[in-house]
Every structure is written in structure tokens, then in C-alpha cells.
Amino acid sequence: MRESAGHGDTDPPFRNPADAPRRRAAALAVAVLFLGSGGAALIYELVWYQLLRYTVGASSVSLSLTLGSFMAGLGLGAWLGPRWVPTRFHPLRVYAALELAIAGFGLAMPALIDGLARGYAALPGAGAGGVLGRGAVCALALVPPAALMGATLPAVARWVRGNADGAAWLGIYYAINTLGATLGVLVGGFVLLPNLLLDQVSWIAAALNAAVALWALGMAGRARWSDTPNPADVDPPETSETSETSETSERRKTTPSHPAQPALYRAALLGVALSGLTAMGAQVVWTRLLATMLNVTVYTFAIILAVFLLGLAGGGTLGSAILQRTRRPGVWLAVMQLLLVPAMMWALWFCAKVMPNWKGHWVGTEAAWPLFASDLVRVGYALLPATLCWGATVPLAVVAAGWNDDDGGRSERGRLVGRVYAANTVGAILGALGAGLLAIPALGSNLTAHGMLAVAGLNGVLLFVIAARHEPAGPRRLRPWPEAKGGLLARSEIVRGALWLIRNSPAGPDALQRLARRRPWVCVAALLAALGAGTWFAADLDDLLLVAGRRKHLYYNTLEVREGMHAVAAAMSHDPEKEGQADTRVLWVSGKVVASSLEVDMRLQRMLGHVAALEHGAPRSALIVGLGTGTTAGSFVDHPTIERIVICEIEPAVVDLAREHFASENRGVLDDPRTEIVFDDARHFLATTDERFDVITSDPIHPWVKGASALYSLEYYDLVKERLNPGGVVTHWVPFYETSDAAVRSMLATFNAAFPHATVWHAGPLDEGSDVVMLGRADDAPLDLNTWEQRWHEETSAKMRAALAEVSIDTPTDLFRRLSGDADGLRDWLADAQVNRDQALRLEYLAGLGRRRGDDAKDVYHQLADLRRIPPDAIIAPGTRDAVLAMWNEDRQREEEPATSAAPPPVPETPPPLAEPVSP
Numbered sequence: 001m002r003e004s005a006g007h008g009d010t011d012p013p014f015r016n017p018a019d020a021p022r023r024r025a026a027a028l029a030v031a032v033l034f035l036g037s038g039g040a041a042l043i044y045e046l047v048w049y050q051l052l053r054y055t056v057g058a059s060s061v062s063l064s065l066t067l068g069s070f071m072a073g074l075g076l077g078a079w080l081g082p083r084w085v086p087t088r089f090h091p092l093r094v095y096a097a098l099e100l101a102i103a104g105f106g107l108a109m110p111a112l113i114d115g116l117a118r119g120y121a122a123l124p125g126a127g128a129g130g131v132l133g134r135g136a137v138c139a140l141a142l143v144p145p146a147a148l149m150g151a152t153l154p155a156v157a158r159w160v161r162g163n164a165d166g167a168a169w170l171g172i173y174y175a176i177n178t179l180g181a182t183l184g185v186l187v188g189g190f191v192l193l194p195n196l197l198l199d200q201v202s203w204i205a206a207a208l209n210a211a212v213a214l215w216a217l218g219m220a221g222r223a224r225w226s227d228t229p230n231p232a233d234v235d236p237p238e239t240s241e242t243s244e245t246s247e248t249s250e251r252r253k254t255t256p257s258h259p260a261q262p263a264l265y266r267a268a269l270l271g272v273a274l275s276g277l278t279a280m281g282a283q284v285v286w287t288r289l290l291a292t293m294l295n296v297t298v299y300t301f302a303i304i305l306a307v308f309l310l311g312l313a314g315g316g317t318l319g320s321a322i323l324q325r326t327r328r329p330g331v332w333l334a335v336m337q338l339l340l341v342p343a344m345m346w347a348l349w350f351c352a353k354v355m356p357n358w359k360g361h362w363v364g365t366e367a368a369w370p371l372f373a374s375d376l377v378r379v380g381y382a383l384l385p386a387t388l389c390w391g392a393t394v395p396l397a398v399v400a401a402g403w404n405d406d407d408g409g410r411s412e413r414g415r416l417v418g419r420v421y422a423a424n425t426v427g428a429i430l431g432a433l434g435a436g437l438l439a440i441p442a443l444g445s446n447l448t449a450h451g452m453l454a455v456a457g458l459n460g461v462l463l464f465v466i467a468a469r470h471e472p473a474g475p476r477r478l479r480p481w482p483e484a485k486g487g488l489l490a491r492s493e494i495v496r497g498a499l500w501l502i503r504n505s506p507a508g509p510d511a512l513q514r515l516a517r518r519r520p521w522v523c524v525a526a527l528l529a530a531l532g533a534g535t536w537f538a539a540d541l542d543d544l545l546l547v548a549g550r551r552k553h554l555y556y557n558t559l560e561v562r563e564g565m566h567a568v569a570a571a572m573s574h575d576p577e578k579e580g581q582a583d584t585r586v587l588w589v590s591g592k593v594v595a596s597s598l599e600v601d602m603r604l605q606r607m608l609g610h611v612a613a614l615e616h617g618a619p620r621s622a623l624i625v626g627l628g629t630g631t632t633a634g635s636f637v638d639h640p641t642i643e644r645i646v647i648c649e650i651e652p653a654v655v656d657l658a659r660e661h662f663a664s665e666n667r668g669v670l671d672d673p674r675t676e677i678v679f680d681d682a683r684h685f686l687a688t689t690d691e692r693f694d695v696i697t698s699d700p701i702h703p704w705v706k707g708a709s710a711l712y713s714l715e716y717y718d719l720v721k722e723r724l725n726p727g728g729v730v731t732h733w734v735p736f737y738e739t740s741d742a743a744v745r746s747m748l749a750t751f752n753a754a755f756p757h758a759t760v761w762h763a764g765p766l767d768e769g770s771d772v773v774m775l776g777r778a779d780d781a782p783l784d785l786n787t788w789e790q791r792w793h794e795e796t797s798a799k800m801r802a803a804l805a806e807v808s809i810d811t812p813t814d815l816f817r818r819l820s821g822d823a824d825g826l827r828d829w830l831a832d833a834q835v836n837r838d839q840a841l842r843l844e845y846l847a848g849l850g851r852r853r854g855d856d857a858k859d860v861y862h863q864l865a866d867l868r869r870i871p872p873d874a875i876i877a878p879g880t881r882d883a884v885l886a887m888w889n890e891d892r893q894r895e896e897e898p899a900t901s902a903a904p905p906p907v908p909e910t911p912p913p914l915a916e917p918v919s920p
Contacts, residue, residue: 029219030156031176036212037099038180041149042309043188043205044106045070047198051110052141054715054838055117056134057684058707059650060565064433065131069138071432073146075425081151082158082414091159092220096213098148098155103209105145106202113141121687130688150421153177157417167329167403168320170417171395175316178391182309189302190372194845198838264330265401267466269423271333272397274459276427279390281435281452282344283308285445286383289351289541291706292549292568292591294375297848298706298841303372307379308387315391322392323399330400330467336389337460343386344453349539350382356545394424400467441565446541453538461528543570549591556586559661562653569653571661585661587629589654594701595628597665602631603807604733604763605699607773607818609635610800611761612695612731614788615775619694623648623723625682625711626699630658630666633675636695637667638799645675646693648682655679667803683710686719696720697731702738703747703836704847712747715838717754721778728778730755736771740850741860742834746843749833751776752823759783759871760820760864772820772864782873785816789880813880817887820864822871829867865891 049066056062085094105112116137156173160166192201287304294300322332355378398420403413431452439448543561547570556572563569567590574584586596595601609632613619618641624633627649636642647669649655655677659670669675678685682698698720700711710716712732720730734747752758755776762772789812791797809815836843868888870876876884 026219029215030159031173033095033212033216034152034156034173034177035180035183036208036215037102037149037152038177038182039184039187040102040106040180040205040208040212042181042184043192043201043208044102044109044145046185046188046193047201047205048109048113048142050198050838050841051113052138053707053710054683055113055120055687056137057681058710059679059681059684060436061131062134062138062681062684064437065135065138066142067432068429069135069142070146071425071429072139073143074150075422075429076143077147077150078154078418078421078425080147080418082154082418085151085155087158087414090220091155092216094155095152096216096220098152099209099213099216102145102148103206103213105148106206106209109141109145109202110199113137116141117687150425151418153421154414154418157414160413165324166413167395167399168323170398171316171320171323174394175313175320175391178309178313178316182306182313185302185306185309189298189306193841195842197840261402261470263466264470267463268330268333268397268401269419271337271459271463272393272420273423273427274455275337275390275393275397276424277431277434278340278344278452278456278459279387280428280431281439281455282347282386282431282449284432284435284440285449285452285541286347286351288440288445288568288590289546290355290379290382292546293351293355294378294549296590296592296705298704298844299372299848300375301706303375304379304383307376307383310380311384311387312391314384315388315393316395317391318388319392319395323395328467328471329396330463330471333393333396333400334460334462334464334467336392336396337456337463340386340389340456340460341453343389344449344456345538346385347382348449348453348541352539352541352545355382356549394420397424437565440563444543444563445546445568449541450538543568547588547591559585560657562656564651564653566651567653569651569657571657587654587657587662589651589701590705592701592705595631595662597629597662599807600764602665603809604771604773605629605631606635606803606807607761607763607809607815608632608697608699608731608733609695610638610804611773611775611815612697612729613639613800614791615777615783616694616727616729617787617791619729620644621691621693621725622646622695622697623693624697624699626701627654627658627677628699629662630669631662632697632699634665634667634669635800635803637669637672638803640796643674645669645672646678646691647675648678648680648685650679650681652679683716683719686716686723689723692723692725693728694725695729695731696724699733702735702847703743703843704739704850706844709836709841709844709847710838712750712843713836713838714750714754717751717776721754724778726778727781730776730778732774732776734772734774736861738850739847743843743847743850744860745830745833746836746846748774748826749830750836750843752826752830753835756780756823757783757871758823760822760826761818762820762861762865763818782875783822783871785812785870785874785876785880787875788812788815789877813883813887816876816880816884817891819868819870819884821868824871825867825869826864829863 048070052066053062056065120133120137153170153174157170160169188201192204196204287301290304291300294303319336323329326332358378398417401416401420403416435448435452439451443451543563544558546563546568547558547561548556556574559571559573561568561570569590570588572586572588574586584597586593586598588594595605605628609622609624612622613636619636619639620641621644622633622636622642623646624636625648627633627647630647633645633647636645647655655670658666663670670677682700698711701708703709703712717730724730732751734744734751736744748760751774755774757780758774758776760772760774764771792801792812804810804815834840834842834846870881870884
């Protein structure tokens with residue numbers, strides 16, 4: 001194309017060397033488009049994942065359907081977009097239209113998902129029908145907008161030239177788009193989602209799409225477009241500064257950058273698909289391992305994803321650099337896959353041997369951000385080498401598959417990019433689903449990681465053999481770096497020198513290709529032997545590392561480890577020789593102790609069940625959310641009126657461990673004929689079941705664990721109330737450790753907002769800041785502690801009394817002393833607390849920050865203790881009331897005594913009275 005009067009030609013192929021600055025400006029302008037659209041796409045993905053999680057649940061099947069639908073849409077758009085959009089349309093106007101359509105979906109998505117959720121609630125929630133229904137919701141919501149996103153890169157492929165320069169530019173655009181996705185993850189995960197509503201975050205992403213569309217339309221208005229191949233679409237003539245002869249330059253004017261070879265075309269598509277498979281399969285394994293190592297907070301997952309995307313962006317730039325310096329992209333594509341073997345071995349070794357003993361983080365700091373920076377560095381050390389190889393694969397595969405101007409020109413280039421991108425996406429879908437749903441549950445993370453390593457190596461061997469036979473051999477003198485890529489990386493002599501050394505070394509691509517032509521079987525045998533050795537000697541991920549992460553060296557003996565689809569769980573025991581105490585069994589799930597047989601934990605778990613049963617009086621059905629060791633569920637076995645116990649647990653491995661190692665604590669509830677186990681996400685189960693219960697008790701994991709805050713939201717409690725029978729009772733666990741003041745206040749305020757007559761019960765010693773049990777009722781009846789006391793002494797309550805006596809609750813007064821107040825008494829104290837809602841993810845982020853800082857909530861617990869009171873409308877005998885007040889005064893005295901002192905001050909005979917209203 002040539003410049004027209006009054007219009008600046010922004011197409012990269014400028015003919016005059018003096019146009020280099022304008023070419024650079026045009027390239028940067030298009031790069032800005034991809035930067036913005038990549039950032040918006042990942043912000044959308046974060047928001048849409050949260051919205052769909054509330055509808056289809058957070059089980060592995062649901063998450064796989066969500067991820068698969070999004071990626072399927074990307075691949076479908078890449079494949080169909082170039083086929084359906086006529087070439088007469090200006091590529092940048094097509095790009096703008098796609099961005100505007102994506103913005104429209106972004107604005108409409110909350111309403112769309114809400115409408116789909118209403119229809120989904122009428123479908124079967126379990127079995128094959130439930131899976132089909134979830135798949136339909138995910139597909140209807142995600143495939144259309146994701147298809148629009150997938151069509152953007154093939155659209156711009158028509159804008160670049162069909163030679164090596166054009167392919168290199170396309171690789172850079174791919175890298176810039178991925179860099180934008182990285183920024184979207186970081187900005188969305190660390191700035192937008194912690195502070196804004198999900199709808200507001202969607203508006204920001206839509207505004208970004210609109211800005212990108214306007215930018216593209218402005219560029220299109222300054223550039224002419226023709227849908228016929230441009231005869232000038234060849235590399236610029238070489239100058240006297242280059243090392244090529246005029247004959248070579250003349251040949252390159254009429255020779256496409258890489259002529260299509262059917263065998264190499266098929267191999268490139270297969271190779272890029274297998275590359276996507278190994279990338280996503282390895283990411284599933286590495287995410288599970290690194291999350292255990294660094295804490296399973298939402299921040300950790302954002303860091304892992306950001307590093308992965310950053311590596312892909314760097315790899316795209318590397319692939320573009322290689323394309324500027326070789327005519328053998330197929331060989332280099334094979335080399336990148338072969339380099340994945342040592343890169344993945346490095347990741348396994350670093351995660352297994354180095355990261356558990358890493359001492360490079362900021363020790364003693366109370367700020368979370370330095371710790372996040374340390375995590376970013378550690379994850380980068382582990383993952384960047386492999387992700388660079390994966391990122392270079394796509395641009396290399398495009399050219400290896402036949403990037404040129406023959407057979408359809410611009411239209412064919414768009415279709416070629418779409419096919420390569422779609423093949424990579426299909427492989428990624430298979431890798432994610434195969435690893436998460438099949439390989440890890442059947443083989444474990446260790447064998448899955450080694451299997452992905454072997455697949456990458458075999459892919460490299462296959463590609464190398466085909467490329468060595470079908471690509472032209474012989475050296476090619478390097479061309480100078482194009483002016484259009486005159487950035488820091490392009491001008492770096494280190495990068496240029498590294499590429500030269502790789503190319504000209506005895507083990508470089510040229511030498512290997514010549515060896516493969518002369519001695520193909522020797523070359524293949526050597527590569528397979530190296531691959532086998534690498535897979536065999538790669539570091540193993542031992543079970544304890546997967547369970548406990550950096551805390552694998554703690555004082556526990558491993559009893560059994562089970563790895564499931566959602567988590568790695570283990571039953572362990574304290575070592576009496578090291579601890580000097582009786583054997584205590586603990587249950588670990590993905591790097592965290594979730595339950596134990598310690599008395600304080602047993603007291604909490606039994607209170608969750610018995611307090612609810614006492615308040616109800618005669619419960620016939622109970623739903624237990626979160627099994628743990630099964631102690632809470634086993635509490636209902638002691639109540640004779642119980643006819644049905646439903647346990648909702650997301651991870652089957654936890655059930656197996658509870659049955660095998662905690663049967664005495666859970667009263668054998670898992671083998672009780674009244675018990676039914678439902679493997680599902682609790683919100684999904686409550687939203688899709690028609691059953692109602694007399695008691696619902698929730699003991700989820702900490703809210704800082706990614707996704708767990710959905711079981712602490714006001715909308716979740718509304719679901720619980722809908723599933724309660726008249727007179728029903730709900731109890732909910734609230735942690736007071738590994739959290740923050742703001743997070744604790746948020747949890748209490750949210751429960752009180754849902755249950756205005758809620759009461760709080762503490763399980764542990766007052767001066768240690770223990771966990772609490774929130775008790776709510778479906779009606780407005782007052783707390784009747786007199787009835788509790790009567791039920792306590794009934795003959796049918798013998799088993800309950802024995803179970804509570806095991807945890808030092810021998811009398812009703814021992815239980816009542818653990819009352820820490822009611823919602824009305826805490827209202828002023830919690831006035832400024834944030835209520836946790838589905839639209840605002842602040843609790844998840846507040847708790848995550850507190851977890852990283854190592855905050856505890858002892859100060860908050862002491863403030864709560866100072867506000868203790870028996871609710872004014874509570875029904876309690878005067879003698880019992882006085883006994884409870886006396887115990888509270890004893891607790892305060894013990895709290896005020898110095899922990900260590902040679903001469904402790906005397907305790908007043910009459911401690912100051914607590915403010916306590918007279919109860920009826």
C-alpha cells in the first residue's frame with residue numbers, strides 16, 4: 001500500500017526506509033489495541049467465574065465446565081471468525097466491532113447469568129442431568145463472548161504481511177495481548193475486585209473495550225484497505241549494510257516466507273495442540289502444589305496465573321525474534337518442545353527441593369505486599385523457563401504451518417491463524433480437563449507432572465523428525481534486526497548473541513537438522529533416550545509436600561494421604577516423643593489443618609451440633625455443610641429424634657479419611673443407615689434441592705481460602721433460611737485465628753444481618769481467642785435456656801451428656817457460660833463492619849490479607865468478651881443466671897492475671913460486676 005493524500009497509511013508494510021518511524025508508530029498503535037483487549041478479557045474472566053460459581057457451584061466438575069466453555073469459545077471464534085467475516089471488511093473495523101460486542105456482553109452478563117440461574121434451578125441438580133444443566137448454563141453464558149475474543153487475533157492477521165516480518169509482528173501482537181491479560185489479572189485481582197462490586201468491575205472492563213474499539217476505528221479511518229493480496233507484501237530490499245546478495249534479495253521479493261508443506265502443516269497443528277495440552281495440564285499440577293506452598297488465598301492464585309501469562313507473553317516475543325532470524329520455524333518449534341523437558345524438570349526440582357526451604361522472603365514484616373512480591377519472585381523462578389517455551393510455540397507454529405501470501409492471500413492467513421489458535425485451545429481444554437478430572441484423581445499429581453513432561457518431549461521428537469525431512473536444510477545468514485522492533489529486547493546484544501550461539505552450536509537446530517537428515521534413527525534414538533532419562537530422573541513431588549507445603553517438616557506422623565479432584569487430604573498424628581503429649585490426630589486439607597482430635601477442636605465441633613439440637617428440641621433432619629473429621633455430623637447420632645442426616649462434602653477423599661481414622665470421634669456416622677453423603681458444593685446443593693431441614697450447620701474452611709467466602713455471604717444465609725423448616729435452627733463456624741479484625745467483624749455482621757436474633761458461643765479459653773459458633777433461628781422466638789436445661793436432664797439425652805463431658809462441658813451451666821452475646825448487644829460494636837455479599841468479594845480479600853500478615857483476632861475476641869450478656873428476652877432460671885455471671889467473672893479474673901510474674905498482684909475478692917440486664 002502507498003500513502004494517499006491526506007491519509008496516513010498505518011499498515012506495517014511501508015516501502016520507503018524513511019517510513020520506518022511511521023511503521024513503528026503504526027505497530028505500536030495496534031499493540032495498544034491488543035494490550036487493552038487482553039486486560040479486559042482477563043478481568044471479565046475473573047468476574048464471570050465468580051458469578052457462575054454462585055449458580056453452578058464450585059466443584060471440580062462445575063469449574064471444569066466453566067473453564068472448558070470459556071476456552072471452547074476462544075477456539076470456536078478463532079476457527080469460525082475468519083470463515084464468516086468477508087475479507088472486504090477492513091480488519092481494524094472488524095476488530096472494533098468485536099470489541100464493542102464484547103463490551104455489550106460484559107455489561108449484560110450479570111443479568112444474563114441471573115436469568116440462566118433461574119431456569120437452571122428448575123433442572124435436576126444431581127446426576128447426569130445436573131451435569132448437562134451446568135454445562136448448558138456455562139456454554140450459553142460464556143461461549144458467545146469468548147468466541148468474539150478468540151476472533152480478534154485472526155482478524156488482525158489479515159492486516160499484516162504474509163512474510164517473515166508479518167509473522168513476527170503477529171507473534172508480538174500475541175505477546176502483547178497476553179501481557180495485557182497479565183496486567184488484567186494483577187489489576188483485577190489486587191485492586192478492582194477487593195474494592196469494587198462485580199458489576200462495577202464489569203463496567204470498567206467494558207469501558208476499556210469501548211476505548212480499544214474507538215482507537216481501532218480511528219486507525220481504520222486513516223488507512224486504505226484492499227481485500228486482494230498486495231504485490232508489495234514482501235520484505236523490503238536489503239541494503240548494502242546487510243550480508244545478503246542482490247540475488248538473494250531479488251528471490252525474497254517473489255518467494256513466500258514459508259511455503260506450505262502438508263506433512264509439516266499437520267504436524268504443526270498437532271504440535272501446537274499438544275503444547276496447549278501440556279501447558280494447561282502442568283498448570284493444574286503446579287497451581288495445586290504452589291497454592292499449598294504459598295497459602296490457598298485468592299492472592300496466591302492471582303500471582304500464579306499472572307506469572308504464567310507473563311511467561312507466555314515473553315515466549316511470544318521470543319518466538320517473534322526467532323522468526324526474524326530463521327527460515328526453519330518447524331525445527332525451532334520442535335526445539336521449543338524439546339527445551340520444555342529441562343524447563344519442566346527445573347520447575348519440579350525447584351518446587352520440590354528449593355521452595356520448601358526458601359528463606360528469601362521478608363521476615364518479620366507486617367505488610368502483606370512485600371510477601372506478595374516474594375511469592376511473585378518464587379513462582380517466577382519456578383515457572384518462567386517452561387512458560388517461555390510454551391509462549392514461543394504459537395507464532396512458530398503459525399509460520400511452520402504455511403504462513404504466506406499464496407492460495408488466498410489475506411483471507412487464508414486469517415484462517416491459518418484461526419486454525420492454529422483453535423488447535424492450541426483444544427489441546428489446552430483437554431489438558432485442563434484431563435489433568436484435573438482424570439489424571440490427578442487416578443494417578444496423583446506426581447505421575448501427572450511426569451506424564452506431561454513425557455508428552456512434551458515426545459511432541460518435540462515427532463515435530464523434529466517431520467521438520468528435519470520437510471524443511472529446507474543449510475545455513476542462512478542472519479538478517480539485521482528490523483527497525484520496527486527497535487525496543488530494548490530487540491536491541492539487546494545479549495539476546496542477539498544467545499540466538500546466534502543456539503543456532504551455531506554443535507547441538508543447535510541447524511546441526512541437529514543435518515544430523516537428522518544423515519542419521520535419522522540415531523538422532524531419534526538419542527532424543528528418546530534423553531527424554532526417558534529426563535522423565536525418570538525428574539524430582540518427585542512427595543505426598544507430604546502436596547499436603548503440608550512448606551510445613552512438611554512439622555511434628556506430624558503421616559497416617560494416610562489421599563489426593564482427590566479438589567484437594568489433597570491427609571490424616572496425621574502428633575509425635576508424642578517430640579510433643580510430650582498424648583497422640584492427637586489431625587486432618588490436613590491442601591496445606592491447612594481443618595480439624596483435629598484436640599479437646600478444644602472437639603468442643604467446637606460438638607457444640608455446632610448439640611447447641612443446634614438443644615435449641616430446636618426435637619430435630620428430625622439435619623444438614624451438615626463440610627464434613628471434616630465428621631465430629632459435628634456424629635453429634636446428631638446422639639439425639640434419638642434424628643431420622644435423616646445429610647452431609648454435603650465437596651471432596652470424597654475427606655470422607656474416606658474421616659471414616660478410616662476418625663470413627664471414634666464421629667460416632668461412626670458415615671456408616672449410620674440414617675446418613676446420606678452428597679458430593680457437591682454447598683451453595684449448589686442448597687439452590688437445587690427441594691428438601692428442608694430442621695437443623696443446618698456449616699463448618700466451612702477459612703474465608704481466606706479461595707472461593708470459601710461464598711459460604712459466609714448474606715446470599716448464602718438466605719439460601720439456608722429457605723431450606724429450614726418452621727422453627728429450624730442454623731449454626732455456623734466463625735474462625736478467630738489466621739484472620740484479621742476486619743474479617744472477623746465482617747463475618748459476625750453478615751450472620752447477624754441474616755439472623756437478627758443470633759447469639760454467639762465461644763468454644764475455647766477466653767484468653768486465647770478461640771473460634772465461635774453462631775446460632776440463628778428461623779423465627780423470632782426468644783432464647784429459652786430453661787428448656788435447654790430440661791432437655792439436658794432427660795433420660796434420652798444420656799449420650800449427648802456423655803459426648804459433651806468428653807470436652808469438659810459437664811453441666812448446662814458449663815455450656816451457658818460459653819454464651820458470648822447476641823446480635824442486639826453487638827450491633828453498635830459491628831456498626832462499621834462490612835456485610836459480605838456476593839457482589840462484593842471483600843471478605844475473601846480482607847481475610848487473605850490478614851492471613852498473609854499473620855494477624856490473629858485475640859484483641860477482637862477480648863472486645864467481644866467485654867460485651868457479653870445474656871439476651872434481655874432470654875428465658876433463664878435466676879439461679880442459673882447467677883451461676884453463669886459468676887463464671888464470667890472468673891473468666892475475667894483469669895484473663896486479667898499476668899501470664900508470667902514472680903509476684904502476681906492479688907485478685908480482688910469482689911470483682912467489678914458485669915453490666916447485665918435482669919432476665920425474665
